[in-house]
Amino acid sequence: MSNTTGKRPVKVANCSGYHGDPAFEMYRQATLGDVDFITGDYLAEVNLANNAQAWRDGNHPGYEPTAWDGLQQTIDVIAEKGIRVVINGGALDPRALALKVEALVSEKNLNLRIAYLSGDDLYPVVGPNMPTTKDELRYLDSGNTSIVPPELTYAFLNNGQKPVPMVSAHAYLGARGIVEGLRRGADIVICGRVADASPVIAAAWFWHDWRETDYDKLAGSLIAGHLIECSAYVTGGNFAGFDNYDLERLIEPGFPITEIAADGTCVITKHSNTDGFINSDTVRCQFLYELQGNKYLNSDVSADISDIHVEDIGEDRVLVYGIRGSPPPPTTKCAVFYQGGYEAQLLLNATGYATSKKWDLLEMQLRHFIPEEAMDDLETLEFQRIGVPAENPRSQRDSTTYLRVYMTSRNQNSLVAVAKAMGNISLKHFSGFHASLDMRTAIPRPFLAYYPAIVNQSDINETINFIERSDKITSFKTGHPPSYEELGTRDSYDPPNPKLYTCDTKKINLGDIVLGRSGDKGGNLNVGLFPKDHPHWPWLRSYMTKDRMRQLVGDDWDDSFFIERVEFSHIEAVHFVIYGILGRGVSSSSRLDGFGKGFVDYIRDKTVEVPVEIL
Structure with a gap:
């Protein structure tokens, strides 16, 4: 947990968790304190698809307006303080946003070099229509023989001979292209569909000059990126324990910062003059958001998160360590939308x-x-x-x-x-x-309609492009990972050596003693739970089996669903993935809570029998 190279940790501030976050948050992150990088995530899975047809028809600029607005407000500070910026607000057309930023920089006579990343848009390769067989574009969970795809997963095949128009197809890129841009002198890198954490990985990778095989370090920065990518979700937003705090502090939580050391460990914090709060509970909640078991995947590294540690080390400062890395999988996710x-x-x-x-x-x-x-x-x-x-x-x-x-x-x-x-x-x-x-x-x-697919990383032509002048762009291929490692079967197990209680019990709401977070992974839902107090952990891990989760799901359960369960013992959390419960997922889900965000509080509202001795 030490900075082995002697170089100080890199300070990376997040300014956006989705396109609706206010543009002024970029300016706030740049001016309320000193940071080295500003990153921003503007894309949910459906963002790109919503505007894709209009963009191809010439009726939409392609990029996210709040990303452009934030850069306009902040560009002078970026130049003055030497802050590097990496955002995915380029969305459908990173080149268009990069050209606008270059024009702004030229107008103000600022010494900033602008680059944009391309290669994520696979519509020209796999479109313009949806596949006519299941084998043409593999389903995300097709390798898991325990999973029954939701009923309408392949609805595009049920249309006779008439082709079903594809709207968009975007692969999730990693950090290597961004790093290439930074090493070649880019001050601002505009991306399209890079994975949410990729800008943060790139910032640490470049700052500490890691090798592409420094997997433990890369994996640590991947989780740092995961923790800050959703803006206020780690500073008090969407926090299950909010009701135990002064609500005035939660009206406008500040956005997070991560300080990533040379060994890949990180501290999650924020500017001291902002509202909200960061502690081990808010960090654990955000860590458990949108996981898919104890392996977290990126195009550059696979992170084994089984042994993650989360420790309070000061006011609004939480240390995160214990992540191990390995080579990435040979495939990456591709979000496909169709009519x-x-x-x-x-x-x-x-x-x-x-x-x-x-x-x-x-x-x-x-x-x-x-x-x-x-x-x-x-x-x-x-x-x-x-x-x-x-x-x-x-x-x-x-x-x-x-x-x-x-x-x-x-x-x-x-x-x-x-x-x-x-x-x-x-x-x-x-x-x-x-x-x-x-x-x-x-x-x-x-x-x-949403179809989550996988594509081979080796088939993606990722390129970093520099705006030299409005009429001159210099491009460099960024290559592929040096090696891959198949994911294999995901871990799933009930509690080993569960603790048995023989004393009297008391009926309470599970949420009285348990916090957590839930979210979506396409058609799947994830939910993680951890106790408010340490003495309740042996009971929680013993109580929350796969069968117990099926019971708690209640009338929403369907026998086509499949549950995976793992534990994170050092943060005292139990985690579940329920496959298929969100149907096709995203804009295609018929559920009232199609993104699964409310599921955790449904479970926490359940009445459970808890041994009196632990209360």
């Missing part, structure tokens, strides 16, 4: 008495009045009951819940037929039926 057809929903209310029977009747009526040909066209028709009426309610709001009728089809007329069927029920409805006057959600709208 999924149309979606619509009906939001219908019921109040109080006999609500369950009311929804039974309404579903029977709708199914009766939907024409058979429309029913055959529906890919999805779900009747989701949201909420439970309060006992002895004090207001009608307390007594009212709603039904979400969610539907998709390649034929928008079939969705219109469902709305018409609702009209046919008219005054045949159940007692006390009512709905919002705003019925816009019932109007079919196009939606993008």
Whole structure:
């Protein structure tokens, strides 16, 4: 855990966790204290797809506006303080943003060199239509024989001979291209779809002049990047334990900084004059976000996170170490989106008495009045009951819940037929039926379907490009990793040597003694849990088996799902991946919580029997 080269740790500040984070956060990170790098993650998986067609048609600039706005606000400070910037806000067209930044730099006569990374956009290679067989573009989890892909994973194959148009296909790039740019003198590197942590890895890799085979060090920086990539998620945002803190501190949490040492260990911190807070709980929560077991993958390194340590070492300072690295896998993720057809929903209310029977009747009526040909066209028709009426309610709001009728089809007329069927029920409805006057959600709208694929890293032509003048660009190929290592079967196990308790128990909400975080990995959901207090860990790890998680999932469980479970003993956390529960995932998920963010608090709200002796 020491800086073995004698060079001080590199200070990397994050200014964005998605494209909606305010542009001024880049300026704040540059001016509220001293940092060496500013990185920013502007891309969720669906960002690129949302604008891809308009961009190809010449109706969208291709880059994320908040990235450009942040650079405009901050460029003078960047030049004055010698801060290097690496962001993925170039999105669909990093070249376009790089040209705008170069023009800004020239206008202000600043001594900054601008580069952009290309190679992630695989649409010209695998598009313009979706594959016609499963083998043409491999599904992300196709190598896991325990997994049954969600029902609509290959929906693009169910369209007869008519090709299904692809909208976008972007591979997740690593850090090596960015490092090449920094070594060649770039001050600002504009990227498209690099992996979320890649800019942070690149900053540390370049600063400490690591070799591409320094896998332990690279792996440590990968986790440092993972911890700060979601902006306020590690400084108090999306924090399960928020209710134990002064809410005033959480109105506008500051954004994080990581200090990465030469050995790959890091400290997570923030500028002292910002709100929010960083402690071992916020760091553990963010660490557990969007994992897929005890291996964390990047195009340059695989990180074994089994032995991660997280320690408070001062106010708003948390030390993270214990990460081991190995060569990366030969493949990388490729996010593919295609025209999924149309979606619509009906939001219908019921109040109080006999609500369950009311929804039974309404579903029977709708199914009766939907024409058979429309029913055959529906890919999805779900009747989701949201909420439970309060006992002895004090207001009608307390007594009212709603039904979400969610539907998709390649034929928008079939969705219109469902709305018409609702009209046919008219005054045949159940007692006390009512709905919002705003019925816009019932109007079919196009939606993008998501297909997570894998592609061979060796097939990607990654290039770093320097803007010499507006009419001259110098490009350099950045190569590929020197070696690869197949991932193999992911670890999954129930608690070895579980502790048995024979004393009396007490019923409490799991969240009274447990914190955690959940999120999505495509169609899969991950959730990690850890105790608020050390004495509860032996019970939690023994209690939270795979079967227990199935029980806690409750009526949402389906036998097509598959669970993996691992433990992180040094941070006292148990982690699960539930495969298939989010359907196709992202914009394609029919779940109300399609990104899985609320799942952890559903589990924490469960009543469990806890041994009295540990309370």
